[in-house]
Amino acid sequence: MLSIWIGALDQGLAYAGLALGVYLTLRVLNFADITVDGSFALGGGSAALLISRDVAPPLALLAAVALGALAGTVTGLIHTRLGVNDLFAGILTTTGLYTVTLRLMGRSNIPLTDPPLAIRHLPDLGLGPDGQWALALLLVVAGLIGFLALMLATDMGLALRALGNNPVMARANGISTGRGLTVGIAAGNGLVALAGALVALYNGFADSAMGIGSLILGLGAVIVGESVLRPRSVPMALLAVVVGSVLFRAMIALALQLGMEPVDLKLATALLLLAALALGRVRIPRLSDPGGRP
Amino acid sequence: MSLQVRDLRWGHPQPGGGWRQLFDGFQLACPTGQFVVVIGSNGCGKSTLLNLIAGSLRAGGGSVQLDGRDLVGWPDYRRARVIGRVMQNPLDGTAPSLTIAENLRLAECRRSSVFGRRGLLGGLHPSRADRQRYRALLQELGLPLADRLDTAVGQLSGGQRQTISLVMATLGKPSLLLLDEHTAALDPRAEATVMELTERLVRRLGTTTLMVTHSLEQALRYGDRLVMLQDGQLIGDWSAAERQQFTPTSLRALYGSATVGAGSSTSP
Numbered sequence: 001m002l003s004i005w006i007g008a009l010d011q012g013l014a015y016a017g018l019a020l021g022v023y024l025t026l027r028v029l030n031f032a033d034i035t036v037d038g039s040f041a042l043g044g045g046s047a048a049l050l051i052s053r054d055v056a057p058p059l060a061l062l063a064a065v066a067l068g069a070l071a072g073t074v075t076g077l078i079h080t081r082l083g084v085n086d087l088f089a090g091i092l093t094t095t096g097l098y099t100v101t102l103r104l105m106g107r108s109n110i111p112l113t114d115p116p117l118a119i120r121h122l123p124d125l126g127l128g129p130d131g132q133w134a135l136a137l138l139l140v141v142a143g144l145i146g147f148l149a150l151m152l153a154t155d156m157g158l159a160l161r162a163l164g165n166n167p168v169m170a171r172a173n174g175i176s177t178g179r180g181l182t183v184g185i186a187a188g189n190g191l192v193a194l195a196g197a198l199v200a201l202y203n204g205f206a207d208s209a210m211g212i213g214s215l216i217l218g219l220g221a222v223i224v225g226e227s228v229l230r231p232r233s234v235p236m237a238l239l240a241v242v243v244g245s246v247l248f249r250a251m252i253a254l255a256l257q258l259g260m261e262p263v264d265l266k267l268a269t270a271l272l273l274l275a276a277l278a279l280g281r282v283r284i285p286r287l288s289d290p291g292g293r294p
Numbered sequence: 295m296s297l298q299v300r301d302l303r304w305g306h307p308q309p310g311g312g313w314r315q316l317f318d319g320f321q322l323a324c325p326t327g328q329f330v331v332v333i334g335s336n337g338c339g340k341s342t343l344l345n346l347i348a349g350s351l352r353a354g355g356g357s358v359q360l361d362g363r364d365l366v367g368w369p370d371y372r373r374a375r376v377i378g379r380v381m382q383n384p385l386d387g388t389a390p391s392l393t394i395a396e397n398l399r400l401a402e403c404r405r406s407s408v409f410g411r412r413g414l415l416g417g418l419h420p421s422r423a424d425r426q427r428y429r430a431l432l433q434e435l436g437l438p439l440a441d442r443l444d445t446a447v448g449q450l451s452g453g454q455r456q457t458i459s460l461v462m463a464t465l466g467k468p469s470l471l472l473l474d475e476h477t478a479a480l481d482p483r484a485e486a487t488v489m490e491l492t493e494r495l496v497r498r499l500g501t502t503t504l505m506v507t508h509s510l511e512q513a514l515r516y517g518d519r520l521v522m523l524q525d526g527q528l529i530g531d532w533s534a535a536e537r538q539q540f541t542p543t544s545l546r547a548l549y550g551s552a553t554v555g556a557g558s559s560t561s562p
Contacts, residue, residue, distance in 0.1 A: 155403050156413035158392070162400055165389040172348075172387065173462070174375040174404035183409055 006130040008253040012246030013137035014202045015217060017195030019225070019245040020144060020238065022218030025188040027237070028152070030164040033185055034090030034215055035075040036192045038097030039068040041211030043193025045101045048110040048206030057116040061197050068193020069186040071097055076182030094211075101208050108208045112201060133202060140198070141242055144191070149235040151187075160184045161234075192218070213266050220269055221245035223276045296361055297324040297347075297470055297502050303355035304346055304526075316342060316526040320356070324519075327500040333513045334523035335549050340506040341382075343523070344472045347504070349373040360469050375405045378463030378501070380456070380476040387459030390448030394439060394458060395420040397447055398428045401462035435461070435491060453484025457491060464495045471496065473505040477512070485509075489516065510542040522548060 018040060025033040043064035050060035071093060079089040102108065115129065118136070125131035151157050163170040163180045171177055192214065200206035225244020231237040255268060299322040305315035316339050324330050332340050345351040347358050349370035358365045365373050378401075381387055388397050399420040406412060420428070425443055432440035437457060439450075447455055456476060463471060473492065477485040493516055496503045507513055513520055520537045522530035530548065532540075 150418065151414065153418040154414050155399070155408045155416055155419055158396055158400055158419060159408040159413065161396075162389040162392060165391045166386070168381075168386045169389050170400075171371045172374050172379050172381070173400050174371055174406075175400070175408060176369075176371050179407075179409045 003127075003130060004253050004257065005250065006127055006134060008249040009246055010130055010133045010137060010202060011199075012221075012249035013134065013141050013242070014198040015195055015221065015249065016137075016141045016242045016245045017144060017191045017193075017198065018214055018218045019195075019221035019241045020148060021188040021191035021195065022215065023222050023237070023241045024148070024191065025185055026219070027222065028161055028164050029181060029184045029188075031079075031086050031181060031185060032090070033072075033075065033188060034087060035071055035093045035097070035185070035189055036090075036218060037211045037214045038094030038101070039071040039189040039192045039211070040196040040199075040214040041206075041208055042071055042097050042101045042104070043068050043196030044200035044206040044210050045105040045110065045196075045208060046193075047197030048112055048200045049105055051112055051116075051201070052110055057118070057201065061194060064193045064197035065190040068196070069190035071193070072186035072189030073182055075189070076178075076185040079185075080178035080181055098208070101211075105206065105208055109205060110200075111205045113204065115204075116201065137198065137202075144194075145235070145238045145242060148238050152234050156183075213269070216266075216269055216273060217248070220273050221248045223273065224248050224251075227276070296326045297322070297504070298359040298362075299323070299343075299347065299356070300359070301356035302343075302346060302353055302358070304342065304351065304353050317346070317353075317356075318526065320526060320528070322521070322528065324502050324504070326361075326502055328519060329496050329503045329517040330505070330519045330521060331513050331517035332504055332506045332521050332523060333508070333510070333545075338523040339526040340523055341474050342526075344379075344474050344504060344506060347373075347470070348377055348379055348472055375466075376469045377472060378466070378468035378470070379472045380459045380463045380474065382475040382478050384452040384455040384459065384479055387462065388447040388455050391446060393444050393446055394450075395425055395428055395443040397458060397462060398443075398465060399424055401465040404466040404468075432461070435494065437461075437491075451484070453480050453487060456480060456484070456488050460488060460491055460495065464499055464501065467499070468501060471499075471501045471503040473503065473507075475506050475508060478508065492516070510545050513537075513545065514540060514542060 018036065021036060025031045046067050047060040047064040050063055051057055075089050075093040078084050078092060079086050084092070115133070119132050122132045122135050125135065127134070152161065159170065159175045160180055160183070162173070163175055163177055163184070167177050170180070196211065199210070221244040222241050223244065224247050225240035225242070226237070228247065229236065229240035229243060231240040251272070252265060252269070255265070256262065260268060299320060302317045302320040303315070304317045305313055308314050320343070332343070334340050342351065346353050349365065349368055349372075353366065360376060389400070402424075428443055429440045439454060439458065447458060450458070460476065477488050480488060489512060492505070505517065514537060518534050520530070520532045521528055
């Protein structure tokens with residue numbers, strides 16, 4: 001029984017980068033970015049390919065982040081340079097990324113038989129390999145929260161927050177909205193690709209279709225985290241998003257425990273998110289309308 | 295810095311078809327430090343002129359020069375590094391989720407690109423030193439907001455937000471200050487506070503300033519020079535001394551009149 005909850009913790013931490021990426025694009029930049037579905041699979045696929053060819057896992061993770069950031073840059077440029085609507089720009093990129101990921105992987109699935117050596121050297125906390133994973137992922141996620149909290153407190157981070165909050169004010173204070181959006185979307189998708197790579201490593205395989213529904217998973221984590229912790233500062237918001245990711249995974253584990261078929265999970269996730277939005281407990285910019293419709 | 299607007303051209307399509315050439319060779323020269331008040335009836339081009347200078351609208355021709363440096367071709371965010379601006383709507387000038395200190399920090403570093411190395415590696419902001427500087431500035435200006443630096447701007451009243459917008463517009467030493475009916479949405483008390491602050495900041499910085507207003511009381515009280523626009527043309531131009539011949543009533547009578555010669559002073 002305990003292993004199920006440790007597994008949920010591991011999954012939640014592995015998916016934390018996805019939640020942080022969605023938080024960065026949707027909450028900070030106020031940009032509904034569908035690219036995450038494509039960049040998640042791109043991160044997982046590229047990391048699995050590199051590790052299967054004996055590239056060190058840290059380098060494979062870095063490569064995944066770089067490719068995810070590149071995918072985000074493409075969406076940012078399509079939106080800011082060509083004036084394409086944000087949703088459509090993301091759809092275009094993520095559609096193209098499906099082919100890119102498949103081409104990169106060479107096949108639809110790459111198995112990874114062994115966990116990285118570094119993880120096997122960590123203390124197992126009496127919980128076996130799942131405990132070692134939990135420790136490794138906690139270190140990675142704590143580093144991510146720290147890095148993002150610092151980044152968002154620099155002048156660049158302030159500018160990104162201002163841009164999502166009031167683009168008119170941002171431009172009137174010398175901030176290039178095009179450059180800012182592109183940088184922010186690239187960073188968000190880099191985080192998402194890192195999550196894809198970590199999930200592939202944890203699950204022991206990468207699949208070209210693993211990104212489908214990622215945006216909903218990330219949104220769910222953001223909503224659950226913000227509902228539970230009600231953060232009032234940026235570092236707390238980042239922590240809330242990670243907690244949300246873990247809780248969201250725990251809810252899925254609970255649903256499976258209660259007998260839900262895995263094939264029904266995506267529908268259940270969508271309904272859960274819809275219920276949260278409909279109840280109006282959480283306002284997601286551009287996804288929930290406080291006024292509603294008659 | 296001096297402002298030179300030369301041969302400015304700009305027009306727009308009419309709703310029922312056709313084309314309206316609002317500015318056709320418009321000229322305006324403001325020496326360094328001059329505080330110019332711009333008045334005119336609705337649709338005469340006051341705000342459009344400010345938008346063309348700020349780069350929010352692209353001119354069809356002509357030049358906008360600050361101390362001889364031509365700004366034509368610069369996007370609005372790049373012009374904003376040398377032009378401070380306060381807009382009519384108090385919601386437009388600040389980021390509501392950010393604190394007062396964070397808003398002030400963004401305005402203070404407007405002259406540099408925040409998406410370069412300095413923006414990421416230049417330390418955490420607003421720092422303790424930044425806060426001390428902002429507190430001292432707000433205290434010096436006599437603003438009670440000095441003790442509320444960590445308050446989100448969205449929690450402030452319209453007048454307080456416009457006050458912060460005004461302070462932000464003058465931070466980072468802009469070469470030109472554009473005020474677009476910045477007291478129009480405020481109650482009389484807040485209007486008086488913001489106008490008094492405007493006068494002090496403009497005089498203290500010596501920044502060349504263009505202030506658009508519909509308030510004839512403001513037009514007769516503030517600034518070194520009063521200009522009147524009609525249909526994109528300068529139809530009146532008075533120094534502070536010449537302006538004294540007007541009362542609000544006599545000035546109002548000039549609205550809509552095409553008899554005033556551009557660049558001349560006219561009897562009420």
